[in-house]
Amino acid sequence: MTLEMRPPVLIPRPETEELVGLVVADCEELRRSTQTSILEVGCGSGAVSLALLRRIPQVRVIAIDKSEAAVSLTWDNAERLGLQHRIHVLQHDILTDPIARLLDLGAISAVVSNPPYIYTEDMSQLEPEILRYEDHSALDGGLDGMDVMKGILRLAPLLLKDKGDVFLEGDPRHPEMVKKWLEDHPEGQLQLLHIVKDFCGKPRFIHLRKQSSVL
Numbered sequence: 001m002t003l004e005m006r007p008p009v010l011i012p013r014p015e016t017e018e019l020v021g022l023v024v025a026d027c028e029e030l031r032r033s034t035q036t037s038i039l040e041v042g043c044g045s046g047a048v049s050l051a052l053l054r055r056i057p058q059v060r061v062i063a064i065d066k067s068e069a070a071v072s073l074t075w076d077n078a079e080r081l082g083l084q085h086r087i088h089v090l091q092h093d094i095l096t097d098p099i100a101r102l103l104d105l106g107a108i109s110a111v112v113s114n115p116p117y118i119y120t121e122d123m124s125q126l127e128p129e130i131l132r133y134e135d136h137s138a139l140d141g142g143l144d145g146m147d148v149m150k151g152i153l154r155l156a157p158l159l160l161k162d163k164g165d166v167f168l169e170g171d172p173r174h175p176e177m178v179k180k181w182l183e184d185h186p187e188g189q190l191q192l193l194h195i196v197k198d199f200c201g202k203p204r205f206i207h208l209r210k211q212s213s214v215l
Helices: 014-026 028-032 047-055 068-080 120-125 128-133 147-159 174-184
Strands: 036-041 059-065 087-091 108-113 160-169 190-197 203-210
Touching: 014 047, 014 108, 014 160, 014 190, 014 203, 036 047, 036 147, 047 059, 047 068, 047 087, 047 108, 059 068, 068 087, 108 147, 147 160, 147 174, 147 190, 147 203, 174 190, 174 203
Parallel strands: 036 059, 036 108, 059 087, 108 160
Antiparallel strands: 160 203, 190 203
């Protein structure tokens, strides 16, 4: 799949291809339902959303990003690939914008995100070509790298269907931190299913599922 890239939108990384593969392989709802919606938080170039649309013909995607440049690029790539009829692209910041805008879009089967997850203190240690050319706001995840990730963990239970899934890409330190966060926030009804290592053997991907509200 060929994507156009424009500054300042983050260039997709190889690890994120693994995130797409994880969603395709492990999301039961996507395989069995003919009316399925995925929400991608932080769509950037549209790489994840559009790859999922190509791999899962029955799915529809809602792609959001706080960056106007990212929203515009995702839409342009969707049109170029002929996928514009199955994607809704929205400029939205989950940390500051009203949640009602997303609730109006209907129940979601899966939330997928490669959010900014670099610890602020680690930003200066990134490769020079990343620091020089990439948008820092798409990389810097705050003091613990989890600012946006925590926003997703709060938001997902409100949007997901019962047994809906959350797929996150993060820093290798984040899986244990997410475990602790879930213990401290049982009201969200999110259960950690899998921690998946990337091709370098680092724990990179986190798969969660919303527990059924029916006892």
